[in-house]
Amino acid sequence: MQLVTIDDVRAAATRIRGDVLRTPLIPAAWAGALWLKPENLQAIGAFKVRGAFNAIARLDPELRARGVVAYSSGNHAQAVAYAAARYGIAAHIVMPEETPRVKIDATRGHGAEVVLCGAGRREAVAAEVVERTGGVLVPPFDHPDIIAGQGTAGLEIAEDLPEVEHVFIPVSGGGLASGVGTAIRALCPGATVHGVEPELAGDTAESLRLGHRVDWSIEDRNRTIADGLRSQPSELTFAHLQRVLDDVITVTEDEIRRAVRDLAQRAHLVSEPSGAVAMAGYRRVAPAGPAVALVSGGNIETALLRDILAA
Template identity: 70%
Template sequence: MELVTIDDVKAAADRVREWVVRTPLLPAAWADPERPLWIKPENLQPVGAFKIRGAFNTLARLDDPVRARGVVAYSSGNHAQAVAYAARAYGVPAHIVMPEDTPTVKVEKTRSYGAEVVLCPIGKREEYADALVEKTGAVLVPPFDHPHVIAGQGTTGLEIAHDLPDVEVVLIPISGGGLASGIGTAIRAMCPNARIYGVEPELAADTTEGLAAGHRVNWSVEDRNRTIADGLRSQPSELTFAHLQKVIDGMITVTEDEMREAIRVLAHKSHLVAEPSGATTVAAYLKGAAVPGRTVAVVSGGNINPQMLAEILTA
């Protein structure tokens, strides 16, 4: 299987530079001086998540006449908004397939970027997306299972390597594995001495189990849906799992309460609003599970339901 290379990631960086925010590394003044911490705040991207990196790289790689036919994505989360946002920037149509039970606020937000939202029965997302591709000639942008998406997400890692060349520990949330595959590829090449850790909720730890077993394992959707980290309920594809096997040094799992505490710490001490998925890496740092060293925690997104945020900050 052909894996994404550092050259792919570097080429992606040139393509997405015009569109994505060059997020800084934020030194956490509250961190243990023995284990200095920097936050990579991808929750500050325009749609509130790293996902626009992969979306823009994928759109940029399309030939003009192909891209003009538009794009299709199926997602109820950050990927939907990212593809809608990128399509609007390119002035091409976006068709986003979302399950009927998607909260209205997410549908509206996706529409606010000019996308056409197609609601579908639960479990029929891929079928509907395929039909849309067939009908419109638009191109499907998968959430993680594609080299262009992985290379785009990897640009996050290039920035980390540039800003902190002597980073020793990098903590990355893992769901479908696109972000960790991309960042891992960049860090392996640029900072060969850094250790790369994936972070998962205990309640959706399929990758932790899979990497230990040496092959992908399947957790039921019901099991994975237990975590409040709604961005971490997917599982790696064959392609991302192959990357993870190559670049991940270890896995750390965190509890639901540890994520909630990390959300509080990020809000009160780093002045950032993180969604549970995005806060997992800070939760991993706080429990001291990682080996010591100069640490970067990738906070992948900030799209938390306002009511959940209020509840967590009131607790």
């Protein structure tokens, strides 16, 4: 299996430069020697736009013209829909029925056809849509081009804070952590790379501890409020995670909610629960040296944000 390299990440950065926001590092001195990487400021409100643009840009033009298909709980859906609209091609997106309405509506708002499906049926339904439409599948994490695209956020961290000692990255399917970890390992080899995931969807932590992938039921993973972190690593991303992560921190639902509140009230950033887990992981470890936490997304239902802030 060939893993993504820093050269792949650098090539992706050049490829997507005109389409993706280069997010700044925001100091969060109220939390310690911490900087926030606000990927919630991307055009679709999440980091996923990086991988989507890289993957679609890499397609042969004739193949790309057939349109694209994706499956996602929300942010990858929006990213593919947005990138497809920029390229002027059709997008068909499969989303679970339990996906927050704000993410479904935003995906449709970019012109995509949304196909809703039952829990655990995303991949199977997407295969049917590929067969029906002839479109090209753009997976949410299980592809080198997606990993390299997400890794451009790590390239920016290394350029903006080369002395970074700790990087905290949300983990779900593992594309973001694989790509960012690859960039940090190459450019800031002394830094500790922490994956962070909810305790209620802690399959990656268990898998890395045991040395092989373990399967958690979708019913178990769906318990967490962090709806964007309910996927499991693929063989490809797990191989990357084994290489680039120093550890995986698991955080409670209360810690995730607190992180959403902190980001809103102290950093003035709107984060969805999935986007706040890196902040929660930082709070759990509380390292002394310079640290970066990725705020990976900000697509949250208004009612849920209101409930969290009122607590």
